[in-house]
Amino acid sequence: MRWKRWALSRHPNPEVCEMEIDLPDVLAEVTAQFQRYETALVNNDVAVLDELFRNDRRTLRYGIGENLYGYEAIMAFRAARSPVGLMRRTDRTAITTYGRDTAVASTLFYRDAWGGAKVGRQMQTWIRFAEGWRIVAAHVSIIDEPQDPKT
Numbered sequence: 001m002r003w004k005r006w007a008l009s010r011h012p013n014p015e016v017c018e019m020e021i022d023l024p025d026v027l028a029e030v031t032a033q034f035q036r037y038e039t040a041l042v043n044n045d046v047a048v049l050d051e052l053f054r055n056d057r058r059t060l061r062y063g064i065g066e067n068l069y070g071y072e073a074i075m076a077f078r079a080a081r082s083p084v085g086l087m088r089r090t091d092r093t094a095i096t097t098y099g100r101d102t103a104v105a106s107t108l109f110y111r112d113a114w115g116g117a118k119v120g121r122q123m124q125t126w127i128r129f130a131e132g133w134r135i136v137a138a139h140v141s142i143i144d145e146p147q148d149p150k151t
Contacts (some may be wrong), residue, residue, distance in 0.1 A: 022097055030095055030103040030126055034132045037124075038090065044083035048073050054127070054134035061138040064120075085113060088120070101128040119145045 017108045032050065040048035053059055053074050061068040061077075095106040103124075109120040125137040 002073065005107055015094045018082060020099055024101045026100050026103070027095060030097055030105065030133060033126065034093070034105045034124075037135070042086050042088060044081075044086055052133075052135055053138075054129065054136045056136070059136050061140075063140050066143055087109070087111065101104050101134075102126070118142050 015029040036048065037052050040049050040052070041044070053061070053071060055071045057070040057072075059071045059074065061074050063077070066077060067100075068077055089110050090111040091108045091110065093105070095103060095105045105122075105124045105126060109122060110116070110120075111120070120140065122144045123134045123139045126133050127136050
């Protein structure tokens, strides 16, 4: 049995089981929060960065040189981070929403200091809570810039 048919057969109301992806109003909300995050990041606005991560021990951020488990660890990292060299240019940003309360934001980023030899990658999982959209998981990595433009 195919997965979708199996899942629908177990749902109490199969007619409403279809996931709504990229609802325009939800996509606009998450895009605005992602842009707010990006502005805060390059300007080292620690208060906004702290606000946008979920205040929870289960929130995590895998960074370039650190694995941060819990909101307190993420806050401590931000407070200790140097504000120098944070400017970057993003590219190929993809934000996808799933229903009204979940989204994934992915982007590539470049820094002038890398001279085109490296590319950064960032992924964030956003969840809508009573207090608004918050990041519950993030991953940042840097790789050598692929030579093949298709990759």
